[in-house]
Amino acid sequence: MKKLLSILTVFMFTVSTFAQLNLKSDAAHSRIQFTVTHLGINDITGNFDKADLTIKADEKNFVNSKLTFSADVNSINTHIEARDNHLKSADFFDAAKFPTMDFTSTSLTKTKKDQYTLKGNLTMHGVTKPVTLTLIYKGSTVNAMNKKTTYGYQVLGTLNRSEFNVGPNFPAPMISDLVSIKGDFELTAE
Template sequence: MKKILSLLAVLLVTVTVYAQKVLVSDPAHSRIEFAVMHLGINDITGNFDKANLTINADEKSFVNSKINFQVEPSSINTHIEARDNHLKSADFFNVETYPTMVFNSTSLKKQKKNYYKLYGNLLMHGVTKPVELTLIYRGSTVNPMSKKTTHGYQVLGTLKRSDFGVGPNFPEAIISDLVRIKGDFELTEK
């Protein structure tokens, strides 16, 4: 009986391993962008130059996959050096104290073909809060340069900066509390 149970355990582990595919983002073709309204009349946009996404994809049922991404706030880029330095300061991201933002998924629900609601916990500025995002599968193709299958995913959402204590001294009349995010990622199997 012990041999049968051991064999079943090995089979279960083997099936689980084969049902998982780890996808990692290509830094040259992946980015997280944001937009926030300034003075109630204009969007200010930027991105984080250092961001990565990992998907532990369940090949049998994608909704069982685990998704996480990590961002280095010190890599913020709005194309205005003085503004970038201010955003890195204690007035906003305080990158010396909080060098990373991390998202870990808790669940994934299919909405329609290639569209999912992505639920998880976001750690930003020392605060962890549950967030709801949209995940879109953009397709797969073989990259003619690397010969690897490349998968495209997009993450969309809106966050409140006040939920994470970012820029508390700047009222909404100056900088909107709502921040729209868009992440575009190309991933290959690890």
């Protein structure tokens, strides 16, 4: 009986180990892009060049997976240095005080093939709020350079910057309150 229990324990541990795949984003091929409307007439786009996505993927049922992502606020890049420095200042993100934006999933619901509603908590500028995003699985391939399977995921959504107290002295007619985000990530198993 002891031997049977021992075998069952090893089997259960082995099954649970292989049922979860820990995926980590490749920094060189991952970033979060944002778009705001300036003066009501023009879209301004920028990136957080340093962004990480981690997925603890449940291989049997992906909706049970857990996702986290983080962006380094100091990596903001709108291709205008003066604007980037202003966005890092206390007028907007206050990067010295709040150096990262962080997201942790609370639920994942499949909406159609390779697309999910992703709910979770976003912390930005010291404020944590629930947000709803879209997660799209873009596919996988074996990378010829490192021979590892690479997975592609995209995160899409919109946020109201006022809910996170970002740029409170800049009204919506100057800079839109609504911010579109798009995160593109390549991930490999750890």
